[in-house]
Amino acid sequence: MSSPILLVASNDDLKSVTIFKSDRAEVTRYFSVALQSGQNDIEITGLSSYVDVDSVRVTGLGDARLFEASCKVQKREVWRKSESLETSDSERIRILNDKKTALTQEKNVCESAATLLRDYGKTLSGEHITPADADTFLDRYLARGSALARTVAKLDEEILQVKREIEDITAEGSLKKGETAGKVNVTVMAKSQTEVLLKLIYVVRQARWKPSYELHAHADESGVPASSVSLQYRATINQTTGEDWRGVTITLSTASPSLIDESIPELKPSRISPPYQRPVAQTTSFGFASVRSRGAQPLQSAPTGALFGSALAATGSGPHTENEEEDEAELVDPPPAFEPVTSIAKESPLFISYKIDGESSIPSDGEDHKVSIADLPFQATISHVVVPKVKAVVYLEAKVKNASDYRLMPGPVNIFFDNSFVSKTSIKDIAPGGEFTCTLGPDMGTRITYKRSSKLEKDTASRFSEQYATTTYTALTTINNTHPFALTKLVVRDGLPISDDGNRVRVILREPSVLAEAEQGEQKEVGEHKVAWCSPSGRKDGLYEWQCALEAEKEVTLSTSWDVKAPADVKWIETS
Template sequence: MKTKFSFLTLLFIVSSFVIAQDIQELKIDSKVNDVTVFLDGAQVTRKKTVDVPTGITNIVFVNLSPYIDSKSIQVKVKGKVMVQSVSQQRNYMNNQPDLAEAEKLHAEIFELRKQLKLAQTYLTITRKELDFLNDNRIISGRNNELSITNLKETSAFYGERLKALKLKEIKQEDDINQLEKKIQQLENQRNQLSDNRGFPTGEIVIKIESKTNSKSEFELSYLVTNAGWFPSYDIRAKNISEPVEILYKANVHQDTKVDWENVKIRFSSSDPNVSGVMPSLNPYYISYNYRPSNYGRIISEVSGFIYDNKGEPLPGASVSVEGTTIGTVADINGHYSLMLPAGSNRLKISFIGYSSKTVDANQPLINIALNESAQELGEVSFRDVEATSISDALQGRIAGLDISRSRNKKNIADKESIAVPFVQTENQTTVEFEISVPYSLKSDKKTYAVEMVDYSLPANYQYFCIPKVDKDAFLLANITDWSKYNFLEGEANIFFEETYIGKTILDVRNAGDTLQVSLGRDKNVVVQRELLKDKTSRQFIGTKKEVSRAWEINVKNNKSQKISMVILDQVPVSKNEEIEIEIKDLSGAKMNNDTGELKWEFELNPAKEKTFNLNYLVKYPKSRTLYIE
């Protein structure tokens, strides 16, 4: 029995060895054919025709990004082969730092540090001499007389020696500064060498079986991190009688460690990292001493710095408003600035090789530190030829808006702002902008603005002011039929009358049939709101206290064109039967009885002005205290 067991064991080992020997391996270099860039992440598709030998073969796609999402890998094979498994791995032997160059830089830095230490020592000696000279500048004791001749000689010696030592000190300080600067440059170069070449490469292994030698076409698609885009706009209005121009831009970035060379690219409004689970309501209980949630916006803009746990800036770090397409990227100093739409106050921060972080935007200045993180890779599932992939789903399109522009093929890396031909496509839940010509995008930490389309839209211009809150007049462009242009919320640069005004938010989430675009403040429309003291009083009548308030609102049009304008104000609204509100004068304003809001809507000719009066009386028991504006 023992002999039989040993024989079977030996047979199994020999058979396993023979089978293992029969597995061949082919390493395949492939090209990125097309990319769909999502708001966060990108789907990469590669195609390659491979000569497949008979038997079992491991087809290894090499030199891929190390930031592949293993769960997203899809494999399609056209040919008489059977896919047995798909797995992912990293190759740490490729793209390693050049040891000879790194060693040379290290030796240079070491030698410069020796020179720096010696220069610092000489500077210390020079300063000691200066201290000694100053401490002994009194050249005569109390009982010694000093002649004019000795005084001149001593003064000349002291002056010449002091001058020589000070010049020597300045020269030594300059030498030290130059050495420190050179050392810093070499250290930056050494760090850059490590950053550029110290990343492993990704590999995807496809185990197949073929009955004959054949040619098979492999299509490989997967999601990668460290890439994405966000929309932004340039909004221009020459004057209040011409259409408003909206330039739609995609701000794209990718640092996947693989360059995209002459690829077909799409920008999609989808975010594969956002949960698709529908939210639900929890019971809303009310009780004494219970404060309901405050859903109001706290601040309108947030800025700060993003750095690592050593305090070093992280240029290229991505910052986005959670749940929106509004985002930005930290500059070379790690600084970012981002406007917040109403009702959104959560920021998501991410960077290559670091754990993402989400924070509350509860103050205008927020500095964020990210911690390093290791990405885990595992085995992935696969689908056969007839399975539906992510790429297939993206092909299910309906007819959209085709806007053609005569452009030459360009490389994004050549210029930070590029206008390219594109086709806009609407899917069931997303919008895609497909660039009609292939182009290249390097793997780096830069963000490039791609000008996708320039719309000229008819608009109804109207000035808007709430002088009780802000006396400046804001110009609004009201755009109808805006939904067919598929705008996404994002930051917008405002240009009015050929002048840069500032930034605003194109907030399409809260827009109705008409999209209101704020074109900023216009100082040529002057609004004043003044309290009329002669009509303001406080008196007691019987058991009641009566308080009278009167305001005068003056609007002047200093522009050369007639304007349409809306002024908003308010009167108090009583929720207590003991408190009476009596309206004296509203100058024809429309009043909302529930909220007390007042609205004056009018037109004003050039160089003309208009005045409105607001006067009301409040009556309440004189034993009570009431705060009135």
């Protein structure tokens, strides 16, 4: 029986890696193997210690037949002893140190030869050498000396490169996380001597990716925020498999493969039955407990409570007295044979894969490494938005439509305006054709002044009516556009207080009066402006917004007025 073919996994045989979002990755390697006629035993070492031993697949054998393929993770002490000398960092450093020593010795020889040549030249004098011989010596001295100087310089450069390689290996070894104790044994039957390109595929843990984005917006030459934006779709990859993936093709997948047995769940029948009852003990006149139970009564659903009211209690059928309550059996939870059913929605979306252009390098260091998925040009609707009641600052807001074929996964977004970082946000799952909004930072060219005043009035008390106190509030928002261009879409958001006790304390909107008549989602015109309740429940919460257009270097003031009316002896406060 021939000796086994020993192969060590390295970066040379690594071709592609598919990284999933569920802490998994699929690795593909190719090995050129010379097979002999008959049985061939192949041993592949240097694989990740986090390999799934049941995921190994071997293909690419041509006419040869796969007889057996197995995988295991060696024990740490065994792996340390059997670790390949050719791939271990200590052995690589030893070889490089030997090379550096040889180069240093060669350099010393050259320097000694140069010193000897120089010393020999000092021994020559005009009494013992003719001018012709002196010219010949000088020519040889210059040629030999120049050659030695070039050789020394070349050796210095080679020594420097070796030192850098040693430093790189040392640094990688200190940063590298994970071990490579995985081993695959393959038995192949070949009809004749042949050479095959063995393809090894396996799944490892400790690898993951997550999406991230950069949104770049800019202003045109006149300072107007441009409607065109660029979204840079990135992926952040992190892995500690023990394998360094350098110069390989990376594919990112949204699939979540499971390393446990997955099967279609079994549907079991469900039944409706009376609730279980716990017998209630009754004490007899003799002090002994007697057990008494009653038939289960169907429960009626409790009526739904009104918005500001409370729900009525659930009642059984027929009259109910205190004595009957003592006699009734207590309803208890049934045994855990069947759990109450709740409404749960589950979605099984299609898997999405992104193949990264070019070759990527992802070392096993536990650090985040970013790769580019796509640069997507989008169109955005730019608005100027201010919430003066909270902060008197106007912000640029972009509503971006995903006009690409890419599905944008949930992830953080770094926002840049004119190449300057302005803010961070995040997006949810955005399908092609969907929209998302983000803030592009404050607009320092639009000034805001917000003033709020109040006036208290009390009704005249009488014997036949309760005295009421009315506080009238007025909120004035002044917007000054100092830009040389118009603000085509200016949104001003504000809110009215909502009474928790509408029977005692009432809020009455005075201005703009048309807002009180507006339905949710309906816009009302107030002069040149429009006002509407904010979505989705602004009318219920008292939140509304103005929509205006403001010419360059112009100013506008928006006014809102409302009354808070309550009995004079009722104290109330406004909170947010």
